Amino acid sequence: MAEVAVFGYGTVGSGVVEVIDNNAELMKQRGADLHVKYVLDIRDFSDDPISSRLVKDVDVIINDPEISVVCETMGGATFAYEYSKKALEKGISVCTSNKELVEAKGAELMEIAKAHGCNYLFEASVGGGIPLIRTINEALTAERIDRIYGILNGTTNYILTKMDENGADFADVLKEAQELGYAEKDPTADVEGHDACRKIAILASLVSGKKVNWTDIETEGITKIDTEDFKYAKELGCSIKLIAMCDFNDGCSAMVSPRLITADSPLNSVKGVFNGVLVHSDMLDDSMYYGRGAGKLATASAVVADAFECVHFAGKEVGRGWSSETLKLCDPGEMKGRFFVRVENTGAEEAAKVLGATEILKHEKETGLVSAEMTGNDFKNKLSGLSGVIKFIRF
């Protein structure tokens, strides 16, 4: 039997205990016999059945030679970092859902793991329960991945789906999402795209083998998307999604932004809190991975799947990491694409000409245009010379 410790008894941490307690027999048949021996939390859970396994001192755990895996679900990059490091230095593998820590200190922690013959795994840090990290690490091993493009934040996808389906305002849907627990009280990290950005930074680091800083990635949230945008999108047969992407065709470019998604894209049908990620690679072409990108049990299940592999493949290096060398990203303005532009009717004719519009949608007071394909820099240059421009959204 492999003894497991859970760091942090919050939503995901209690989910980890639930998943292991419920499905231990199943996992045993599949090759790893896991049991939760300790839960580390400074809070009091005296009414919870967990209380008998609760400890407040991390040293009790890492000094117990029976512990072979830690599931770190504390969040944050201070105590989680310190405790993860301590565990790894003892040769105890750490599996985490903590994207902030993985993005900030992943390279260092993976290096420590390697030096001590254990693993630092982080499936749950991106895409919740969707096996995305594992697919890149263990399934697409014969593939040169050249593009990742997808919906990595369930909160914003829920908001955009509701705006699309009900013609509702951003503010109203956000409020509803908060009431339903799909959005935080302070929704900034989600709606400004920071959460999706951290996740694409992790994926870009994994594919490139070098550290991609999330703060280097051009990021735009969904707060400026309005009901009029969705009217145009419908006319164009599109939906609007917050897309996090990275492209490795000529260096590495990365971006998080709302985009118009055509009906023939499999991302178009990724609705509500679901995530969906398209991976393009040289042999397989497009593949997509879809599922719940958040939620207690889905995320916990991914943490436990990592713990399973640490135990089942004990002594082997599972997955890959990246070095602490920072990858310099390309100018995102050099990425080519088409742009949807809303312009006041007075400026529409000129805008259509300058942008080589392929679609022109007349509304009462304004016009929607779809530009020809061009780089972002070209587009912004052209845009700066136009009058009456209201806004633009990328394709």
Next chain:
Amino acid sequence: MAEVAVFGYGTVGSGVVEVIDNNAELMKQRGADLHVKYVLDIRDFSDDPISSRLVKDVDVIINDPEISVVCETMGGATFAYEYSKKALEKGISVCTSNKELVEAKGAELMEIAKAHGCNYLFEASVGGGIPLIRTINEALTAERIDRIYGILNGTTNYILTKMDENGADFADVLKEAQELGYAEKDPTADVEGHDACRKIAILASLVSGKKVNWTDIETEGITKIDTEDFKYAKELGCSIKLIAMCDFNDGCSAMVSPRLITADSPLNSVKGVFNGVLVHSDMLDDSMYYGRGAGKLATASAVVADAFECVHFAGKEVGRGWSSETLKLCDPGEMKGRFFVRVENTGAEEAAKVLGATEILKHEKETGLVSAEMTGNDFKNKLSGLSGVIKFIRF
């Protein structure tokens, strides 16, 4: 360096050589240094650069102590079986794209592999390049899978997509697919659902741990789907897909049949030769895996990914298998669902009443109905008492 032998230099086999030759450096960085030492084929390829590595005698390969993995891409269940067995008995892992052999002899070959400390892996036998077997084996390890439901045959999905988009006849689209190389000269295995059936039998065996015989699965192909069906489907906001499914909620039920797929299903946007498979499990809920279910490089890439794991995790048991005990399937007629029924106008009123129709679509000479939810047995009983029934399609 791990030396690899490829059994069979057909489409997939030559793809395996291409994938390893092209991406060997990449795989080396990722933890497995593969090199193709031999290709086994009785045919002559004297003009092909492969000729220097070509052997006609399997014993040359299995008696070479340098060989650690065989990629079996011969097809069929006679020589492929004999040679795979020989290799495994020597402790050489075998990775295959051969669904016929996996379905027929997988349990025995996995047992032999286990007894000889090597692996028998078969990612490429289901869903081509989509990491589906690996996801079930290595990612969803903490999940109780209760349902698999998806599009597992690219040829029929191509045909149905073209019929849907162009209003074309089955026969015409089949001819076009044959000309494009998407359908075989003898298309029976695809259009009658046998190919999808073998694949769902493999998935059902993997999930249940017992052998599911493909011949035990109720299977219906797409040859009877016509342009009128697609007209009704459009009115219902649906597409028609050939769905292979298995359900483990109360024993194991399995079926392959055309089904109406509603617009809100992520399977609806799986078009052309692509495959898409929804997996439902207890912690993660729905997840979907999408990609090219066939094709030289996509399939080869999956074979090579298996070879990578055999080398990277040498000495460990990778994945899971099933026993040779046959799983008795439940009566598929006990599965509940809704049914779309076409009935001549003269019998429509009575049919709507008997079937508790929730939708009634009047066409010129006939009527389309959507039944209430009921078991297949109930439905067929009710149907037998009705007059003027033209056909039915499941939801």
